[in-house]
Amino acid sequence: MQYNLAQLLKEPTGSWREYEVDEPITGPEDGADRARGRVEVIRTHQGLVVRASLETQVKLTCGRCLKGFEYSSVLTLEEESFPINDPGPGEESESSAEPDDVIYLDADHVLDMDDVVRQYVLTGVPMKPLCRDGCLGLCPECGSDLNEEKCKCNTALVDPRWGALAELLTEGRE
Ligand SMILES: [Zn+2]
Ligand SMILES: [Zn+2]
Structure with missing residues (x-):
């Protein structure tokens, strides 16, 4: 899930891109984990807003019977994103910034969603997963x-x- 946004950054506020997603992701365990859906990036005057709506499927192990099973969830996120060289006007106020809510583009203006999606997936996974109700x-x-x-x-x-x-x-x- 990597998108080069160099071009979009040169476009006026309100310009946007939409990407279809159907890609492997890294879940908590080794499995054929996948995310499907779409990612939308909108140019704002400070940077970018990233919106994603993804259906994720990861392999988990049931806490009772210890069998592996597929766990599906829907992930929606909206976060701001800035080019790494230009963090925008919030640069000075380090203490009030919430770095967790910001995705930085790398030096080539590439947006890498892999870590963000992984974080969201890991937070959404139940502490003690069950393969079914009443296992x-x-x-x-x-x-x-x-x-x-x-x-x-x-x-x-x-x-x-x-x-x-x-x-x-x-x-x-x-
Ligand atoms: Zn027995
Ligand atoms: Zn079970």
């Missing part, structure tokens, strides 16, 4: 995946507390 998790005795098979252990399979117990066991293992 039964692993048997605390034998480790069988209770979504797939009933093991012979003497545990109450329908009791949702076992899911919570499996979580505790999982945490203990880490």
Whole structure:
């Protein structure tokens, strides 16, 4: 997700570009993670405003059954962007600036969205992802995946507390 905006920066306020996105992204785990949607860049008189509306899909591991699964979410962002050599009038007031909300272009005026999208994706991912609502998790005795098979252990399979117990066991293992 890299866009050269040198030309747009020479254009008058209000000029804009739109980019279709369908690209691999780097999620929290190794997977065929992807973002699809669009990125819009608008020239303002100070710099640029970047808007993105992306559907992201990343691979996560279920906190109960430990299986990998696809997690989809929709990401919308709007941030300001400035050429690295010309941070605009806010340059002097370092303390009040919020660098997190600003994307800087590199020296060639290339906007690199990869890190920004990655940050947004990581913030949006649940702390304890579940592959589905009510995932039964692993048997605390034998480790069988209770979504797939009933093991012979003497545990109450329908009791949702076992899911919570499996979580505790999982945490203990880490
Ligand atoms: Zn699961
Ligand atoms: Zn079991």
